[in-house]
Amino acid sequence: MNGLDAEIKKYVKRVRRRLSEKAVLQMLLFGMLAGFGAAVVISLISLFVPWYFAVQYALIAVAAGVVAGMVLGILKRPDMKQAALRLDAQGFQERLITSYELAGKEDSISIIQKRDTLARLKLVNIRKLFPLKPKGKQLAMMFGLAAVFLGLSFVPTAAKDRAQEQHAIAQQVKDEVAKVDDAIEKIEKMEELSQQEKEELLSLLQQSRKELSDVDTAEALEKAKERIAVKVDQQADQTDTRAARQELRSLADSMQGENQSASKQLAQGLQDLQKDLENMDDTTGDAEKQAIADEMQQLAEQAKQQADQTGDSNMQQAAQSMQQAAQAMRNGTLSQQQLQSAKQAIANANQSAQGSQTANNNQNGQNGQNGQNNQNGQNNQNGQNGQNNQNGQNGQNGQNGQNGQNGQNGQGGQNGQSGQASTGNGQNGNGQGGGYNTGSKDGTERTSARNGKMITIPNRQFQENGRLDGKVNDSSGSLTQRGGEAWSGTSIDYQQVIGNYSKNAYNKVEGSNYPSGVQDIVKSYFKDLNNE
Amino acid sequence: MVQNEQEMQQIIYQIQSCEEEIGKAIIGQKAIIRQMLIAILTDGNVLLEGVPGLGKTQMVKAVSKAMNLAFSRIQFTPDLMPADVTGTNLIIREENQNKFQFEPGPVFSNIVLADEINRATPKTQSALLEAMQEKTVTVGKQTYLLPKPFMVLATQNPIENEGTYPLPEAQLDRFLFKLNVRFPSKEELKEIVNLTVNREEAVMNPVMTAEDILRIRQVIYDMPIADAVMDYAMNLVYNTHPEVADAPEVTKKYVTNGASPRAAQAIIKTAKARALMENRYNVSFEDIQYVAFPVLRHRIICNFEAISDGVTPDKIIAQLLKQQQ
Numbered sequence: 009m010n011g012l013d014a015e016i017k018k019y020v021k022r023v024r025r026r027l028s029e030k031a032v033l034q035m036l037l038f039g040m041l042a043g044f045g046a047a048v049v050i051s052l053i054s055l056f057v058p059w060y061f062a063v064q065y066a067l068i069a070v071a072a073g074v075v076a077g078m079v080l081g082i083l084k085r086p087d088m089k090q091a092a093l094r095l096d097a098q099g100f101q102e103r104l105i106t107s108y109e110l111a112g113k114e115d116s117i118s119i120i121q122k123r124d125t126l127a128r129l130k131l132v133n134i135r136k137l138f139p140l141k142p143k144g145k146q147l148a149m150m151f152g153l154a155a156v157f158l159g160l161s162f163v164p165t166a167a168k169d170r171a172q173e174q175h176a177i178a179q180q181v182k183d184e185v186a187k188v189d190d191a192i193e194k195i196e197k198m199e200e201l202s203q204q205e206k207e208e209l210l211s212l213l214q215q216s217r218k219e220l221s222d223v224d225t226a227e228a229l230e231k232a233k234e235r236i237a238v239k240v241d242q243q244a245d246q247t248d249t250r251a252a253r254q255e256l257r258s259l260a261d262s263m264q265g266e267n268q269s270a271s272k273q274l275a276q277g278l279q280d281l282q283k284d285l286e287n288m289d290d291t292t293g294d295a296e297k298q299a300i301a302d303e304m305q306q307l308a309e310q311a312k313q314q315a316d317q318t319g320d321s322n323m324q325q326a327a328q329s330m331q332q333a334a335q336a337m338r339n340g341t342l343s344q345q346q347l348q349s350a351k352q353a354i355a356n357a358n359q360s361a362q363g364s365q366t367a368n369n370n371q372n373g374q375n376g377q378n379g380q381n382n383q384n385g386q387n388n389q390n391g392q393n394g395q396n397n398q399n400g401q402n403g404q405n406g407q408n409g410q411n412g413q414n415g416q417n418g419q420g421g422q423n424g425q426s427g428q429a430s431t432g433n434g435q436n437g438n439g440q441g442g443g444y445n446t447g448s449k450d451g452t453e454r455t456s457a458r459n460g461k462m463i464t465i466p467n468r469q470f471q472e473n474g475r476l477d478g479k480v481n482d483s484s485g486s487l488t489q490r491g492g493e494a495w496s497g498t499s500i501d502y503q504q505v506i507g508n509y510s511k512n513a514y515n516k517v518e519g520s521n522y523p524s525g526v527q528d529i530v531k532s533y534f535k536d537l538n539n540e
Numbered sequence: 541m542v543q544n545e546q547e548m549q550q551i552i553y554q555i556q557s558c559e560e561e562i563g564k565a566i567i568g569q570k571a572i573i574r575q576m577l578i579a580i581l582t583d584g585n586v587l588l589e590g591v592p593g594l595g596k597t598q599m600v601k602a603v604s605k606a607m608n609l610a611f612s613r614i615q616f617t618p619d620l621m622p623a624d625v626t627g628t629n630l631i632i633r634e635e636n637q638n639k640f641q642f643e644p645g646p647v648f649s650n651i652v653l654a655d656e657i658n659r660a661t662p663k664t665q666s667a668l669l670e671a672m673q674e675k676t677v678t679v680g681k682q683t684y685l686l687p688k689p690f691m692v693l694a695t696q697n698p699i700e701n702e703g704t705y706p707l708p709e710a711q712l713d714r715f716l717f718k719l720n721v722r723f724p725s726k727e728e729l730k731e732i733v734n735l736t737v738n739r740e741e742a743v744m745n746p747v748m749t750a751e752d753i754l755r756i757r758q759v760i761y762d763m764p765i766a767d768a769v770m771d772y773a774m775n776l777v778y779n780t781h782p783e784v785a786d787a788p789e790v791t792k793k794y795v796t797n798g799a800s801p802r803a804a805q806a807i808i809k810t811a812k813a814r815a816l817m818e819n820r821y822n823v824s825f826e827d828i829q830y831v832a833f834p835v836l837r838h839r840i841i842c843n844f845e846a847i848s849d850g851v852t853p854d855k856i857i858a859q860l861l862k863q864q865q
Binding site: 089093096101102103105106107109110113115116117118120121123124 | 767
């Protein structure tokens with residue numbers, strides 16, 4: 009290559025470099041224009057449609073535009089021949105491309121042509137010929153779009169507020185689902201659980217997980233959490249395996265969050281401890297005993313704290329007994345008498361803890377701050393009454409004391425069942441009746457129906473709301489049929505009546521402000537009626 | 541071959557001088573003059589089309605004078621015989637012996653003006669074919685070389701069709717250029733009248749010789765052309781063919797037959813000549829665009845739809861050039 013060729017190539021390279029810079033800048037500008045355009049569109053959409061990540065997506069669009077612009081600019085860089093042709097298009101009339109292609113040719117006309125090209129190239133300022141400065145119109149458009157985007161980002165709208173709320177809910181749901189997932193993982197790894205127990209627990213947890221995943225409002229989330237907490241708590245009550253129970257309790261506590269009072273936690277802990285002590289026998293290993301001792305020690309400390317706060321001397325006493333029993337269990341010197349004493353102490357502590365909890369709830373209800381709590385408070389109080397009555401009757405019978413404990417369970421969703429269990433045991437039904445005022449009433453009606461094998465509706469009167477209108481035990485115009493009583497009117501099957509009751513009850517509680525836990529209790533009650 | 545830029549500049553100066561000299565005798569028609577010069581410098585024949593009285597004959601005379609070339613004119617008529625064009629063997633008596641002697645016809649000249657070529661019979665028109673393409677004339681068994689440079693400048697009248705024999709496509713293809721001589725503008729007409737009626741005839745000086753022309757032709761042949769420009773010209777010719785798959789819509793709609801490979805050759809060599817006349821040593825896209833019209837307009841055969849729509853070959857060429865921008 010001679011000097012002429014080298015010089016021409018140098019020019020072509022310079023032109024190419026300049027054009028490459030120009031192409032990158034130009035495409036960058038186009039990319040930014042497109043990016044800001046997309047950002048404006050996204051921002052406009054987010055004004056009307058809840059879209060939490062709108063700003064992030066808009067920024068991503070801008071960034072994508074910049075990156076795409078740069079990449080396209082780099083890809084669109086001209087090669088040497090294209091660069092030469094681009095310069096030729098500026099009035100060079102294909103001189104440069106011809107000279108570039110004549111590289112290596114030494115004939116006279118080729119040399120003359122190359123010299124002519126070089127002479128003209130020297131008169132050219134490539135920077136002026138290919139300015140890097142973008143067109144003012146395009147720049148103005150880009151800055152305009154950027155300004156519009158920024159402006160729209162700060163415009164407050166209801167959709168944006170909704171987006172914030174929805175995102176917060178989604179985040180909470182994610183957290184709660186993670187807790188459930190964690191519980192699922194732990195339950196799956198528990199070898200001490202039988203396959204059936206494991207499947208049962210996992211089914212509950214999977215169902216809870218799905219329930220959580222389906223919620224889309226804060227209210228629904230709270231209700232779902234409450235429902236799950238109650239269900240999981242109930243399941244924990246029924247679970248004999250300590251580790252699984254603890255896990256379920258832990259999940260239920262986390263679902264209840266701040267709603268879970270210290271006294272309730274203590275009550276549940278004491279209840280679990282009672283169960284552990286009942287299950288403890290000669291086959292119980294040292295490690296298990298040690299774990300129970302630790303649990304007892306921990307609960308004793310909690311009981312002591314609560315006793316200090318409330319000045320409850322019974323609780324104080326129970327805490328001391330539990331501490332002593334825990335110490336003895338650790339040392340392996342726990343006698344049968346000590347064990348019984350500890351059980352009694354735990355029962356007393358539990359009673360005190362529940363009384364404290366009831367008092368709290370009553371206070372809430374009386375203050376009228378929370379209608380639901382008020383309702384809870386009444387129920388709890390009734391439940392407590394039932395338990396107290398039961399305890400009073402059964403006196404020192406530990407087993408019955410346990411039943412009394414079950415009666416106390418009437419506070420939760422399982423109360424109905426427990427109450428029924430008490431009825432079956434031939435108790436006076438105070439526990440059940442105390443738990444649910446309507447229960448005794450309904451129970452009477454049911455008994456009548458069973459004796460007579462038939463329920464009829466006097467005069468078949470329905471209210472507008474579809475409820476039965478009639479008086480319970482009203483025998484006016486009644487007919488005796490198949491050894492039972494029958495009334496004039498159309499006979500209706502027992503299951504249908506219960507179905508109607510159930511349906512009405514379901515509709516009522518679902519349309520009410522009752523806590524979901526209470527709703528579940530009611531639903532569970534009618535479900536049991538249906539199953540009987 | 542030229543050795544340096546000075547020689548090249550001298551050639552360019554000669555061409556420009558020739559243009560100026562012809563311009564003394566011909567008012568206006570600068571594009572026609574330039575295109576005629578391009579044809580002469582690239583060894584081509586030209587078909588001039590225009591109504592009578594536009595100075596076509598005068599133009600050819602002026603070119604021959606400026607280039608100091610022998611000029612002959614043949615008025616084509618229906619009774620014109622081939623021998624009237626090429627020449628014939630005469631029986632002469634010399635030294636008491638009769639023998640044949642070839643008497644060259646008017647074709648034996650540097651520039652032959654075939655006036656109203658479409659009035660002669662195809663047989664006579666064909667007599668020019670060999671001369672135009674091979675630069676030779678065959679009479680009997682003897683072939684005679686025509687003088688160099690040699691070119692035919694034929695004229696035809698586009699408005700009188702009765703008693704004419706339109707040139708067949710094959711013969712048209714042998715003309716490098718077809719030039720449409722337009723009617724002069726009002727100012728040009730005034731100048732023409734002043735020049736021919738009121739004043740004495742302009743004195744023209746020869747500025748070029750036959751040798752110069754041959755030398756310039758060599759320079760033109762050596763003129764470099766970039767691949768991109770060559771491709772541009774080839775695409776242009778290719779796009780005139782309606783049968784190719786990716787032919788432009790205008791071609792498919794209006795063209796029956798596209799330009800021949802001879803057209804591609806003509807475009808390249810005339811574009812080179814034009815570049816030189818523009819004081820440039822390489823061919824540009826603009827040169828291609830400039831020569832595309834005279835090279836292609838008689839080689840693109842339009843269909844009936846084009847005629848009915850008033851679409852001329854020039855319009856098609858303009859459209860093709862536009863699409864290739």
